[in-house]
Amino acid sequence: xxxxxxxxxxxxxxxxxxxxxxxxxxxxxxxxxxCSCSTRFGDPPNSHVCPVCLGHPGALPVLNRKAIEFAVLAxxxxxxxxxxxxxxxxxxxxxxxxxxxxxxxxxxxxxxxHGHIELATKTPASSTAVEPALPRQAGLAPxxxxxxxxxxxxxxxxxxxxxxxDFPGATVNTAIDLNRAGVPLVEVVxxxxxxxxxxxxxxxxxxxxxxxxxxxxxxxxxEGSLRCDANISVRRRGQKQFGTxxxxxxxxxxxxxxxxxxxxxxxxxxVLESGSKISQETRxxxxxxxxxxxxxxxxxxxxxxxxxxxxxxxxxxDPAWQSAIAAQLPELPEARRARLxxxxxxxxxxxxxxxxxxxxxxxxxxxxxxxxNPKRVANLVQSELMGRLKSNNRSIDQSPISMAGVAFSSDxxxxxxxxxxxxxxxxxxxxxxxxDFPGxxxxxxxRQITDVAALERLVDQVLAANPEQREQYRLGKRNLLxxxxxxxxxxxxxxxxxxxxxELLTRKLHQ
Numbered sequence: 001x002x003x004x005x006x007x008x009x010x011x012x013x014x015x016x017x018x019x020x021x022x023x024x025x026x027x028x029x030x031x032x033x034x035c036s037c038s039t040r041f042g043d044p045p046n047s048h049v050c051p052v053c054l055g056h057p058g059a060l061p062v063l064n065r066k067a068i069e070f071a072v073l074a075x076x077x078x079x080x081x082x083x084x085x086x087x088x089x090x091x092x093x094x095x096x097x098x099x100x101x102x103x104x105x106x107x108x109x110x111x112x113x114h115g116h117i118e119l120a121t122k123t124p125a126s127s128t129a130v131e132p133a134l135p136r137q138a139g140l141a142p143x144x145x146x147x148x149x150x151x152x153x154x155x156x157x158x159x160x161x162x163x164x165x166d167f168p169g170a171t172v173n174t175a176i177d178l179n180r181a182g183v184p185l186v187e188v189v190x191x192x193x194x195x196x197x198x199x200x201x202x203x204x205x206x207x208x209x210x211x212x213x214x215x216x217x218x219x220x221x222x223e224g225s226l227r228c229d230a231n232i233s234v235r236r237r238g239q240k241q242f243g244t245x246x247x248x249x250x251x252x253x254x255x256x257x258x259x260x261x262x263x264x265x266x267x268x269x270x271v272l273e274s275g276s277k278i279s280q281e282t283r284x285x286x287x288x289x290x291x292x293x294x295x296x297x298x299x300x301x302x303x304x305x306x307x308x309x310x311x312x313x314x315x316x317x318d319p320a321w322q323s324a325i326a327a328q329l330p331e332l333p334e335a336r337r338a339r340l341x342x343x344x345x346x347x348x349x350x351x352x353x354x355x356x357x358x359x360x361x362x363x364x365x366x367x368x369x370x371x372x373n374p375k376r377v378a379n380l381v382q383s384e385l386m387g388r389l390k391s392n393n394r395s396i397d398q399s400p401i402s403m404a405g406v407a408f409s410s411d412x413x414x415x416x417x418x419x420x421x422x423x424x425x426x427x428x429x430x431x432x433x434x435x436d437f438p439g440x441x442x443x444x445x446x447r448q449i450t451d452v453a454a455l456e457r458l459v460d461q462v463l464a465a466n467p468e469q470r471e472q473y474r475l476g477k478r479n480l481l482x483x484x485x486x487x488x489x490x491x492x493x494x495x496x497x498x499x500x501x502x503e504l505l506t507r508k509l510h511q
Contacts, residue, residue, distance in 0.1 A: 011273055015234045017265045018242055019194035023207060024185045025217045026158065026225040027070045033157045033184035034061030034104065041223050045163070045177035053182035055100030060311050067155065067184035070216035071111055072317060072325045074186055075153040077214045077332060078207075080115030085316050086154070088309040097160030097176050105156035105187075107306040111315070115150035117210070118334065119202045121195075148203050149191030155315075158183040161224075180224070186216075192231070192242070197261035204228060204254045209333050213358045221252055228254075232261055233278070234268045243268070244278040248292060251285050260285035264292050336361055344374035353382055360396045367403035367410075376410045384427050392431060401430050405437030412441070419496070421489065452504075455488075455496055459504045462487045473509055481505060 032039055035052035051059035072082055087109040090102040121144055160178040188207065194200045208219045208226060219226040228251060233243035248264060251257045263285075268278055283292040331339075337351040340361075346354070355361040364381055368374035385406060389399055401409075409426070412418045418426070418441075430440050462484055463470055473480045481502070488501045 011269050012266065014236060015265075015269050015272075016237050017196065017261070018192045018233045018235065018245075019197075019200050019261060020192040020231045021188075021190045021194065021200060021203060022229045022231070023188040023190075023204070024158075024227045025074065025188065025211055025219065027067050027184040027186060028215070028217050029064055029066045029070065029184055031064060032182035033064050033067050033155070034182055037182065039183050043179060045175070045179060048179045049181070053099075054178065061104065061309075063312060063315070064184060068111075068315065068317075069325050069328075070184075070214075071153065071155050071186045072322065073214050073328060074188075074211060074216050075112035075115065076326055076329055077210050078112075078115040078117060078150050078153060078188065080112035080150060080153050082112050082317055082322050083109065084318065085109065085314050086111045087314050088155075088312045089306045090309050091156075092305045093303075095159060096174075097162050097178065097181065099160070099178060099181060103157060103159060104309055104312070106154035109314075110152040110154035111186075111317075112153040113151065115153065116147045117150065117203060117206050119146050119148060119199060119206060120144070121146040121199055121202070146193075146199075148193045148199070151189045151191050153186055153188050156185050156187060157181070158185050197258040197265070200230065200261055201254050201258045204257065206333075209356070213330055213332055215330075215358075227252075228257055230257055230261055232264050232268070234265055234272070243272075244280050246278065246280065246292075247282045248285055249282055249295065256285060256287050259287065259290055260292055263290060267292065330358065333361075340365070344368050344378070346375055346378045350378045350382065353386075354378060357396065363396060363403040367407040370404070371407040371410045372414050373410060376414060377407055380406050380410055380423075384424065388427060388431050400434045401427065401437050405430075409437050409441070419489075452500065455492075455500055456504055458488050458491050458496065459484075459501065459508060462491060463505075463508060470509065481509070484509070 026039075029039060031037060032048075032053055035050050037048045037050050037053055040048065052061055075082060086106055088104055089107040091105045091107070092102045094101060158180050160176055160181040163175045163177055164173060165175070190203065194203060211217050211219055211226075217225055221227070230248045230251070231245045232248065233245035235241065235243040246264060246268070248257070248260045251260055264283070271278055279294075279297070281297050282295045284295045285292050333355050336355050337348065340346060340351040340354065341348055354364045360381075364377070367377050367381075371377045381403075385399065385401060386396075389396065409418075409423055413420065413423055426437060426440055426444065429435075429444070430437055433440060466484070466487065469480050469483060473484075484505050485501055488505070489496055
């Protein structure tokens with residue numbers, strides 16, 4: 001390691017980062033937050049606008065009831081307390097794609113507060129934020145749980161979008177599309193509890209997973225349905241006071257957020273070690289250069305001149321309405337994982353994979369309930385189905401093999417009707433033909449060879465063709481049994497019953 005690298009590592013060991021995230025999630029409503037314009041993505045610019053979202057004088061906002069219900073559902077899923085009364089406020093600032101000159105948001109009285117997300121973390125056990133260890137998985141360090149606080153969840157409208165492109169015949173290369181102006185968002189603001197870029201990445205992954213389970217957003221980062229700003233500061237270890245923070249904006253992937261935080265930690269430490277001070281500012285991340293750079297000085301809350309929105313009454317979520325919304329809350333990922341482990345006897349790792357999306361979890365459970373061996377179903381989904389889906393760039397909902405087909409194939413293997421090799425070949429054929437497993441199986445009707453006399457002939461042929469390996473086995477090289485089994489399976493085109501083949505080979509090799 002170079003001397004400069006050693007110095008950098010040593011300096012970083014003397015500091016600790018303090019990270020908080022602000023995540024904007026677009027709600028999956030058909031219309032905007034304060035008007036009836038469509039929220040459909042990808043339509044021609046400025047085709048979904050009206051006097052309300054264009055900010056025309058005299059146009060009055062009307063609150064979208066579905067957006068409120070979605071926001072409450074998201075907040076409940078994040079363990080937040082719903083405030084019975086919340087207030088909309090005007091957040092005043094100028095930006096070319098903000099036609100009113102202010103954004104309707106919530107400030108001192110948000111919709112919800114005091115939530116949390118629980119993470120598996122590598123934070124040292126000495127940290128006060130870390131709770132008792134969970135069961136250890138084979139080959140992995142013991143996982144620990146850490147609660148990351150959520151300060152608030154509030155509703156607000158989105159701004160429009162500036163398009164920086166080459167427009168034919170234009171003397172300037174920026175245009176404004178206001179289709180997105182007024183689209184409903186929830187902003188999820190974390191406490192500054194994140195202690196590393198990896199924890200920030202894990203928090204975002206868990207947040208996205210929870211939001212997708214609730215169905216209130218599609219979280220499509222390419223379409224801007226999920227956006228994240230990160231606040232980061234560093235301080236010397238043991239110091240109580242926070243350092244001066246910078247904000248990293250407009251990062252469009254979780255991986256880039258982690259990279260940006262890594263760079264910013266090193267940059268801030270270098271500034272402090274040189275005797276200079278950190279400037280409170282907003283910075284952007286360049287993924288090509290893998291570095292952040294200054295955009296503007298960071299605003300404070302008073303710069304926005306918040307005041308209550310005069311055209312909207314306070315939002316009241318009475319207990320009856322909150323209960324009705326809470327009844328729509330699905331079983332969330334962590335609870336579902338624990339139940340799958342308990343009910344179906346699968347590992348924690350398997351449960352994590354099989355609950356990565358709500359659709360996959362529901363389909364797996366349908367198959368597991370109908371199969372003779374749920375563990376085999378879990379193995380087939382991961383080892384045979386998901387690998388093929390990934391290589392074909394398909395989601396679970398685009399699979400030619402249904403979960404009923406997976407359960408059917410699992411039962412055939414369990415009953416000894418087909419071998420693992422036959423199953424692999426049939427799965428390949430399903431993807432080639434775009435047909436479900438039962439239909440392909442019926443058309444092919446492969447059968448295991450269980451006739452002892454027929455298998456004995458194959459075993460004798462293999463032993464006769466490999467005298468050298470046979471002699472080595474007799475001299476003590478017992479691992480050659482697998483070689484002989486493979487040769488018999490090959491000679492039978494994968495149709496021989498493996499258990500019978502093992503028994504016959506063992507008997508004959510010891511004669």
